[in-house]
Amino acid sequence: MSTSNWGLRESATFDRQTIAAIQRAAETGIYDIRGGGAKRALPHFDDLLFLGASMSRYPLEGYRERCDTDVVLGSRFAKFPLHLATPVTIAGMSFGALSGRAKEALGRGASEVGTSTTTGDGGMTPEERGQSKHLVYQYLPSRYGMNPDDLRKADAIEVVLGQGAKPGGGGMLLGQKISERVAGMRTLPQGIDQRSASRHPDWTGPDDLAIKINELREITDWEKPIYVKVGATRTYYDVKLACHSGADVVVVDGMQGGTAATQDVFIEHVGIPTLAAIPQAVQALQELDLHRKVQLVVSGGIRNGADVAKAMALGADAVAIGSAALIALGDNDPRLAAEYEALGSAAGFYDDFQDGRDPAGITTQDPELAARFDPVAGGHRLANFLRVMTMEAQTIARACGKAHLQHLEPEDLVAISIEAAAMARVPLAGTSWIPGQGGF
Amino acid sequence: MDPLIFDLSTTPLREVNAALHAADLDGEIVREIVIDKPAGAHSVAVGLDAPVKVSVEGHVGYYAAGMNQQAEVVIAGNAGTGVAENMMSGTVVVRGNASQSAGATAHGGLLVIEGDAAARCGISMKGVDIVVGGNVGHSSAFMAQAGRLVVRGDAGEGLGDSIYETRIYVRGTVASLGADCVAKEMRAEHLEELAGLLKAAGFEGDDLSAYTRYGSARSLYHFHVDNTGAY
Ligand SMILES: Cc1cc2nc3c(=O)[nH]c(=O)nc-3n(C[C@H](O)[C@H](O)[C@H](O)COP(=O)(O)O)c2cc1C
Numbered sequence: 001m002s003t004s005n006w007g008l009r010e011s012a013t014f015d016r017q018t019i020a021a022i023q024r025a026a027e028t029g030i031y032d033i034r035g036g037g038a039k040r041a042l043p044h045f046d047d048l049l050f051l052g053a054s055m056s057r058y059p060l061e062g063y064r065e066r067c068d069t070d071v072v073l074g075s076r077f078a079k080f081p082l083h084l085a086t087p088v089t090i091a092g093m094s095f096g097a098l099s100g101r102a103k104e105a106l107g108r109g110a111s112e113v114g115t116s117t118t119t120g121d122g123g124m125t126p127e128e129r130g131q132s133k134h135l136v137y138q139y140l141p142s143r144y145g146m147n148p149d150d151l152r153k154a155d156a157i158e159v160v161l162g163q164g165a166k167p168g169g170g171g172m173l174l175g176q177k178i179s180e181r182v183a184g185m186r187t188l189p190q191g192i193d194q195r196s197a198s199r200h201p202d203w204t205g206p207d208d209l210a211i212k213i214n215e216l217r218e219i220t221d222w223e224k225p226i227y228v229k230v231g232a233t234r235t236y237y238d239v240k241l242a243c244h245s246g247a248d249v250v251v252v253d254g255m256q257g258g259t260a261a262t263q264d265v266f267i268e269h270v271g272i273p274t275l276a277a278i279p280q281a282v283q284a285l286q287e288l289d290l291h292r293k294v295q296l297v298v299s300g301g302i303r304n305g306a307d308v309a310k311a312m313a314l315g316a317d318a319v320a321i322g323s324a325a326l327i328a329l330g331d332n333d334p335r336l337a338a339e340y341e342a343l344g345s346a347a348g349f350y351d352d353f354q355d356g357r358d359p360a361g362i363t364t365q366d367p368e369l370a371a372r373f374d375p376v377a378g379g380h381r382l383a384n385f386l387r388v389m390t391m392e393a394q395t396i397a398r399a400c401g402k403a404h405l406q407h408l409e410p411e412d413l414v415a416i417s418i419e420a421a422a423m424a425r426v427p428l429a430g431t432s433w434i435p436g437q438g439g440f
Numbered sequence: 441m442d443p444l445i446f447d448l449s450t451t452p453l454r455e456v457n458a459a460l461h462a463a464d465l466d467g468e469i470v471r472e473i474v475i476d477k478p479a480g481a482h483s484v485a486v487g488l489d490a491p492v493k494v495s496v497e498g499h500v501g502y503y504a505a506g507m508n509q510q511a512e513v514v515i516a517g518n519a520g521t522g523v524a525e526n527m528m529s530g531t532v533v534v535r536g537n538a539s540q541s542a543g544a545t546a547h548g549g550l551l552v553i554e555g556d557a558a559a560r561c562g563i564s565m566k567g568v569d570i571v572v573g574g575n576v577g578h579s580s581a582f583m584a585q586a587g588r589l590v591v592r593g594d595a596g597e598g599l600g601d602s603i604y605e606t607r608i609y610v611r612g613t614v615a616s617l618g619a620d621c622v623a624k625e626m627r628a629e630h631l632e633e634l635a636g637l638l639k640a641a642g643f644e645g646d647d648l649s650a651y652t653r654y655g656s657a658r659s660l661y662h663f664h665v666d667n668t669g670a671y
Contacts, residue, residue, distance in 0.1 A: 030663055142564070143526060143544075143545040143566070146526055146545065147507075147526070147528055147547065148487055148507040148509060148526075148528065151507070174663075187547070187566040187567060187585045188585060189604065189605060189661065192604075192661040192662065193661065193663045196583075197564065197582075201525075201541055201544040201545055201560065202502075202503070202521060202522035202525050202541035202544040202560075203502075203522070208502075208521070211482050211483070211501070211502045212503070214482060214483055215482065215483040215486055215502070215506050218454070218457045218487065219486050219487030219507055220487070221457075221458060222454070
C-alpha cells in the first residue's frame with residue numbers, strides 16, 4: 001500500500017487486481033494467458049493438522065526405527081509396475097513449455113532419488129528418456145510427437161483427460177516457444193500460437209476409453225502400467241469410470257495445479273481444490289474395493305513433506321509435483337530479481353511461462369536463456385528437495401507411530417476450518433464434528 | 441513361405457498380437473499373415489513394426505492396425521472407430537467402410553478406405569496420406585496438421601476446421617467448410633500430387649479437373665482480437 005491516507009478504502013469487490021484486469025482487457029482485447037496455478041486462497045493442506053502420538057498411540061523413534069517410503073504403481077494389470085523409492089513423483093510438463101535442459105534436470109533429480117518423471121504435451125525427448133530411470137509417457141488429446149517407438153521405451157503410459165488448472169481445456173503454447181525443434185516434434189508450423197484439442201480424437205467416454213486402454217496394452221504387450229489423469233471436478237464419478245475403463249493408476253490433479261499457459265479465468269474458476277478431491281477419489285476406490293489396488297496419485301499445490309503426508313493420510317498412494325519442482329530447479333530465484341523486474345514481474349511472482357523469456361532458463365526455448373540453466377546442478381537441487389520432502393513426511397509419520405508412509409490414515413488428521421473439515425472429511429480440531437456427517 | 445494363419449474365433453487376440461510383435465517376424469522374406477474370423481474384434485493387428493503383409497478376413501472393431509509401422513494390412517470388411525490411428529508408416533487398406541476417426545493423428549504411411557469414412561476422418565492427422573473412395577463425414581481433417589486427404593465422393597460439414605498444413609482434395613460437394621479452411625487453386629504440382637495419391641490407392645482414371653483443393657487460410661495461426669468468434 002503506497003498511500004499514507006488512512007481514509008482511503010480499497011473495495012473488496014473492485015480491488016486493485018480486479019481493476020487492473022479490466023484495464024488490461026480493455027486495452028488488449030484478448031484474455032490473460034499465464035502459467036502457474038490458482039492464486040486465490042482455497043481450503044488446502046495448511047488447514048489440516050496431524051495428531052501426533054502420546055498416550056493412546058505411541059510414536060516411532062526418529063532415525064532408529066524404520067519408516068518406509070517406497071511405493072508400487074501399476075500392479076493391477078501391468079507386467080512391470082513401477083517400484084519407486086519415494087512417493088513424490090514429478091508431474092508431466094512438456095518439452096516446449098520447458099527447455100530440453102530443464103526436462104533433463106527433472107530426469108536427473110528424480111532418478112537420483114529413485115522416483116519417476118513424466119513427459120508432457122509435446123512428446124519424449126532423448127535427453128529426458130536418457131536421464132530418467134522411470135519415465136511416464138503422456139498420451140494426450142493432441143498426440144503431439146506420439147509414436148509407438150517412444151511408447152515402447154516408456155516405463156508407464158498416462159492417458160491425460162485433463163489437468164487441475166484447466167479441466168476441460170486443451171493445451172496452449174504461444175508462438176514465442178514454438179522453436180524449430182518444438183515445431184518439428186509437434187508437426188506444427190514454427191512460431192504459430194498453438195491451441196490443441198481438449199477431447200481425444202478417437203474416443204469419447206468411459207466405454208471407448210476401455211477399448212483405447214486395451215489397444216495401448218496390446219501395442220505394448222501388457223507390460224506397462226496405464227495411468228489415467230483427470231483434473232479435479234466430478235472426481236468421485238471420474239475415478240470410478242477410470243477404474244471401470246481399466247486404469248492401473250488414477251492421477252487426480254486439483255485446481256491449484258500449475259500449467260504452462262492457460263487463460264487466467266480458467267485457472268481461477270474451473271475445478272475443485274485438491275483437498276476436496278482426495279476424499280471423493282478414495283471413496284470411489286473403496287466402494288469398488290480397489291483402494292491400494294488401483295493406486296491414487298494426487299497433485300495440485302503439493303509443496304513440502306507435510307503436504308505429502310496429509311495427501312497420503314487422506315488415502316493417496318503417491319503425489320506428483322510440478323510448480324515446486326520448477327522452483328527447486330531455480331524458477332523465481334531472488335538472485336534474478338532485477339531480470340524479473342525488467343520483464344514487469346518480480347522474483348516470487350513470475351508466472352509468464354507462456355512468454356518464453358524466463359531469465360532462469362527453465363520455461364523457455366530461447367537457446368541463450370536455456371543455456372544459462374545447468375541441468376546437472378538443477379537436477380541435484382531437485383534431488384535435494386525431493387529428499388527433504390520425503391524426510392519431512394517420514395518425520396510426521398513416525399510422530400504418528402507409522403512404520404510406512406502408507407500407514408498414515410484420516411484418523412491422524414484434524415481440520416482447523418469448517419470448510420477444510422467438510423472437504424477433507426476429518427473432524428474440526430478439538431471436536432468430533434465432520435460437517436455433513438453428523439456428530440457434534 | 442506359407443502364410444501364417446490365425447483364427448480369431450479360436451485364438452485369443454493377445455496371442456495373435458504377441459505373435460505379430462515377435463522379433464523373428466522381421467525376417468529376410470516378407471511374410472504373409474492371415475487373420476480369419478475377426479468378427480468385429482477391437483485392436484486387431486495393432487503395434488506392428490515389420491515389413492509383413494497382413495490380411496484380415498472380415499470386419500474389425502476399434503483401432504485396427506493402430507500405430508502401424510512398415511506393415512501392409514488389408515481389411516476385407518468394414519473397420520470400426522480409429523482404424524490405423526497414429527500410423528507411422530506402411531499401408532492400411534479397408535475394402536469396406538470405416539467408422540469415425542479413421543487415420544486419427546497418423547504421422548505417415550498410406551490409409552485407403554475403399555468405401556465411405558464416417559465423421560472425423562483424418563482428425564489431427566500429422567503426415568499420413570488418406571484416400572477415401574466414397575464420402576467422408578462431418579469434421580473430417582479437424583485440426584489436420586500435415587499429410588494429404590483425398591475424398592473421391594462428398595465431404596460432410598465442417599471440413600478442415602482449424603486446419604494447419606494438411607492438403608485436402610475433394611471431388612464431390614462439401615457440405616460446409618470449417619473455420620479457417622478455404623478452397624485453393626489447383627496448380628500443376630497439386631494435380632501431380634493428386635494423381636500420385638490416387639494411383640497409390642488403386643484408383644486410376646478419375647477426371648482430376650473435377651477435384652477441388654482445400655487448405656488453411658492461416659488466419660488462426662496467431663491469437664488476434666478479430667478472431668474471437670473462432671476461438
Ligand atoms: C510448466 C508446466 C507445464 C505443464 N505441462 C503439462 C502437460 O504437458 N501435461 C499435463 O498433463 N500436465 C501439465 N502440467 C500440469 C502438471 O502435470 C501437474 O498437474 C501440476 O503442475 C501439479 O500441480 P503443482 O504445479 O501445484 O505441483 C504442467 C504444469 C506446469 C507448471
